[in-house]
Amino acid sequence: MPHANNLVAHNAMLSAYAQHGHPQQAMDFFASMPERDLISWNTVLDLSSSTKYPANAKLIFETMPEWNLVSWTAMLAAYAQSGHLHEARELFAAMEERDVVSWTVMLTAYTQAGSSIAEARGLFDAMPERNLVSWTVILAGYAHSGEIDQAREIFSAMPEKNLVSWTALLTACTRRGRVEESRAVFDAMPERSLFAYTAILAGHAQDGDLDRAKGVFDEMPGRGIAAWTAMLVAYARRGHLSKARALLLAMPERDIISWSSMLAAVAHSGDSSGAARLFQWMQMEGVAAERASLLCVLVAVSDAGDLASGCRWFASMELDYGVAPGRIHYCCVVDLISRAGRLDEAEEVALGMPVEERGESPDWCLCLLGAAGSQNDARAGARVARAALEMDPGSSQSFVLLEKLCGLSV
Known part of the structure; x- marks a missing residue:
């Protein structure tokens, strides 16, 4: 014993x-x-x-x-x-x-496991008995695969439903852009979680319906950072930068997603100095820089045609922030330098891109090809075209630009 x-x-x-x-x-x-x-x-x-x-x-x-x-x-x-x-x-x-x-x-x-939903349905139909979890799993499977009508069919046939099953259907409709259907589900829910509120808020935000998005935001019994960020993105995408900034200031906490969303909106507006100030504010709050946030600043200064600032930001990525530039950062600065008419320097930067960042796509060459054509520099164009075609012999874009270059005098 x-x-x-x-x-x-x-x-x-x-x-x-x-x-x-x-x-x-x-x-x-x-x-x-x-x-x-x-x-x-x-x-x-x-x-x-x-x-x-x-x-x-x-x-x-x-x-x-x-x-x-x-x-x-x-x-x-x-x-x-x-x-x-x-x-x-x-x-x-x-x-x-x-x-x-x-x-x-x-x-x-x-x-x-990414298996066919038909196989999952076959197993579901073969089950000798089912419980609420089983029904919710097959519902979520249809929802994840984008088969909303089948998901609704399962939902209607469920002998009982809980908050998870209601939210699964709501989220599925929202992700497929069927916002009115998701709203109908939301309105019919006997109870709602913070996740459900955030899902319908994101749906209205993606649909561009700021009034309904703000109505949900105000109605929420509590707000997580995802809800604050969804509302911020809604304002930013519709060009309401002052409201987006006010919301950013009011947020009880801010993460890299909320900062990057605001940075992207400011960059898209063409306010390069505003993007730089916002980035510095983010740094002062102790949020570490990463590729997406640095790209926002780089895009802003590139769109503004600010060559000196663009090169400075590009160089500071690894030196000051410990972030290695990716292919998209290289393409951005190469395009900026090319538009300034400095093709030799742009080509030098492009060729300095690490092999692992170039991949198998010739995208990084195309901006140089376009610049060479616009400035009648056939020699530079031929060098870059050769590199692009070696990487992707079937690239139609490279052939079109190369054809234009063939009309230039060497």
Whole structure:
């Protein structure tokens, strides 16, 4: 009896480590246990199945002295959550016993692994019983694949619905641009989460309906950073920069997405000095620079034709901010230098792009080709065209520009 009591206490301790986010302590404690039972093994198996790497779970599963339905389902979940659909199929077929949980885990594997939704539906139809989770998984599968009519059909057939299923349909309609349908779903919801409010707000914002977006924003019982950013983007995209700035100032917290959204709007407006000031403000708040935010500033100064500022910002990316320029940054500054008539310098910058950033696309060459044509510089154009065609012999853009260059005198 004392041994049994010790094992119960040890299993309780092991479960506490596992459930409170201490996986290493759980594994260490399991290794130190003088005796283990199926509950002990299932606890560490379930812990290992929650990662993206099923190899550890498989090792534990194969080491176990015995298995039960919980063990099989945990191993199935490990394959399902890591996208190993083939292994999940094989394990599911080998199971001598299945319940609604194991069927639903297999259904989730189909919907999450990029498999055909038709295969998922076939499995769903074959299920001997279903629960709310099963119905919600197939609903989310249709929603993710963009098959809204089928998602609505499943939603209507559900014997019961909860906040997750309502929100899945709402989000699906919003993402496919069916804003009126998503609004009808939102209005019919018996309860709403912050996520549901944010989804319908984003839908109205993308639809350009600022009044309804602002109405949802004002109605929200609480606002997360996603809702604030969605409203900011709505104003910015419609050219209401003063309202967007005011919202940015009012935000209780700002992340890189909200800063980059505002930077993009200011850059699009052509206010290069405003973009630079906004970037500096972002830096003062301790938000680290990254490629997207730096690109916004670079685009702004490039559109303004400010060669000196553009080159300075480009050089500062790696020197001051530790951010390596990507292909799009190179293209931006090459275009700026080319438009200033300094083709030799633009070509030098373009050819200095790291090979891994160039990729297989000749896009970075095309702005140089266009500049060479507009300035009647056939020699520079021929050099760049040769590089572009070597990268992509079938590029129609390169051939069109090269044809124009052929009319120039060398």
